[in-house]
Amino acid sequence: MLETRGLDGSIDEDMISALIDGEQGTIDRRIYSDPEIYKLELQRIFARAWNFMCHESQIPNPGDYFINYIGEDQVIVVRDENGTVQVLLNTCRHRGNALCRAEQGNAKSFVCSYHGWNYGLDGTLLNVPGETHFYRDRIDKAAWSLVKAAQVDHYKGFYFATLDPSAPSLHDYLGEVGRIGMETMTAQGEVVAVDGVQKNVIDCNWKIAVDNLFDWYHVRISHGSAAKAGFVNLRMMMPMEQMVMLGEYGHAIGGPMLSEAHQAEIDKLSDGERAEINALSDEERAKWSPRIGERRPLRPKAAAEAMGPVGVRATGHPNIFPNSWISTRAMQISLRLPKGPFETEVWWFTFMPKKYSEAERRAAMKFIRLSFGPAGLLEQDDGENWSQSTHASQGVVGQTYPHNLQMGLGQDEVLEDPSGQKRIETHVNEHAQRWTYKCWAEWLRAKDWDELKKTRSPSPTGRI
Ligand code: FES
Ligand SMILES: [Fe+2]
Missing domain, CATH: 2.102.10.10 (Rieske [2Fe-2S] iron-sulphur domain)
Structure with a gap:
């Protein structure tokens, strides 16, 4: 069992609970700036997690x-x-x-x-x-x-490690929602990593960058300039139909979804093979893809077997708790690596289906370079906001006013499919962010894995 040093007295378990108010949908800004909290995150989250x-x-x-x-x-x-x-x-x-x-x-x-x-x-x-x-x-x-x-x-070829011998197996750690998240990579068939990982440092707390990956509210505002430049289509980037899946230990998927009818059309087209779909031009794909111009192949029918009837329709962003974002804009994994409370190193791994032609590969790479990473239009927009949010959490007065995460609070129902898969179908919302912070507090409160296994919240049901 990995030993974590005790809290030094300046913060205790009750104080951690008080940082997150799930009923009101608020969080204390000091979670982005307090050095003791940061130290505890390294000990009780990163050193324990996969x-x-x-x-x-x-x-x-x-x-x-x-x-x-x-x-x-x-x-x-x-x-x-x-x-x-x-x-x-x-x-x-x-x-x-x-x-x-x-x-x-x-x-x-x-x-x-x-x-x-x-x-x-x-x-x-x-x-x-x-x-x-x-x-x-x-x-x-x-x-x-x-x-x-x-x-x-x-x-399926994506390696993880934990420093804690009492952590559950990777399979159990990921659980259903984490595995669906990983399947958004693996369901496409064999993939290979593109050489090199894009890395850049943003002066923000790692959690504000994780929070943002579920945030479909900011797109129209933050990325307005990318839309003006013709790089993103805001109508497609901010669809009203959203699905959220919440998994144990803090994994979540949040963002656009395919309706059942839409998925049935795709299933007919692909019929177990994705060759026909991939032969479509961008214009033709637009009929089938929820987000025009994206460079991720549509999911083959076989994906439903691995992802389940609900998971296959979730086209939003999965996060493997704590900090591994599987981007659905293209086939990428982004790590938000903590470098102190006020600094995050953002990494971008890029993957391609092994069978891509050189032309497909080049087109995808151009799209990826212009999206995220140091040269990405979207990451430049985002990074500036994350940085300012983080710095404001240092102000001794400003930090006493909590953040608002109330969007959709108490307004939605967790639906259960006959297969047992659970999801929320709704509009743009903050369910996944609230879930992430709730689980974050559970990780910090638990003294070891045994306690975390006993005290962590199950995937929610009912009104949320
Ligand atoms: S041999 Fe490595 S530090 Fe001395
Ligand atoms: Fe963004």
């Missing part, structure tokens, strides 16, 4: 590695000689130096640049310079291997 690492196509061969983070702990995701994917803390056991400085590559072993300790691909400490003469053969190398993630697993 965190997205990379896709198998990014590390296909033994020795291939990719650097990522779990909270602020840097990790090396590496395929060892046996083909097993290892997740190792990127910190030498001698004086803590970072072992691996490149973001991605291939290595035979990891040699520390400070005093030369040498670790194998599975983290084993192989060699210590001066082992005989300086250490007099008294160093217990087996005890000084690299620290490994407690659990590593993948969902």
Whole structure:
């Protein structure tokens, strides 16, 4: 069991509960600025959760590695000689130096640049310079291997890791809603990662960036300039029909939906194969796609088997709690990596169906570059707002006034499909944001995974 240091007295469990008022739909702004809360997030959320690492196509061969983070702990995701994917803390056991400085590559072993300790691909400490003469053969190398993630697993090629041995399996952690979210990537058939990950730092709290991924309210205002430039079609970007799915531990999907009738038309077209759909021109696709011009292939009929009859109609944005956004605008995963309360490193992984032609690939890449990442029209609009919201949470007077998350509160019903899948069908709303913050508080209150398993809210039913 991962030990978390106790609260230092400046904040306790009751205070965490008071930060989120689910009945009123308000949250305390200090959740974006308080350093104690931030520290607790690293301990009780990031160090416990399953965190997205990379896709198998990014590390296909033994020795291939990719650097990522779990909270602020840097990790090396590496395929060892046996083909097993290892997740190792990127910190030498001698004086803590970072072992691996490149973001991605291939290595035979990891040699520390400070005093030369040498670790194998599975983290084993192989060699210590001066082992005989300086250490007099008294160093217990087996005890000084690299620290490994407690659990590593993948969902159809998408690797995750947790530092907590008592975390549930990845399958159970994702639950139905998390798995539907992942299926928005995997249901298209085999995908490959595009080389390179776009990274940029935005001076905002990571939660305000997560909050925004469910936010279909801001589109018409924040992205008005992108619409004027002809890059987005606001009518298509802000459809009134919305679906929300809320999963245990804080996973959620929120945004546009396909009606049952619309899905039936797509099923007829695809009939188990997506070739016919993909042969359509953009204009023809517009008849079938809820959002004109998007570069994500329509879901094949087979997707319904993996996603279920409701999940297949949810075309909004999934978030794997805490910070992995699966963008449905194109095939991308964005991480909102915390770098202190006031800074977030936004990463964009891009994926393509393996069978894309070169022309399809180029068209998708152009669309992706112009959407998100440092050059993305949409992310520039968004980042500015997140930054200002975060800075306002530092004002000693301003921070005493809560944020308003009341849209749709108490107005909607959770509907249950005969299949058992639950969803809310409504207009633009803030259900997914309220759910995310409610679960966030549950994570922070629970002292360990056992307590979290017992106290976390089940997926809601009834009036919401
Ligand atoms: S810090 Fe790595 S060998 Fe000394
Ligand atoms: Fe936006």
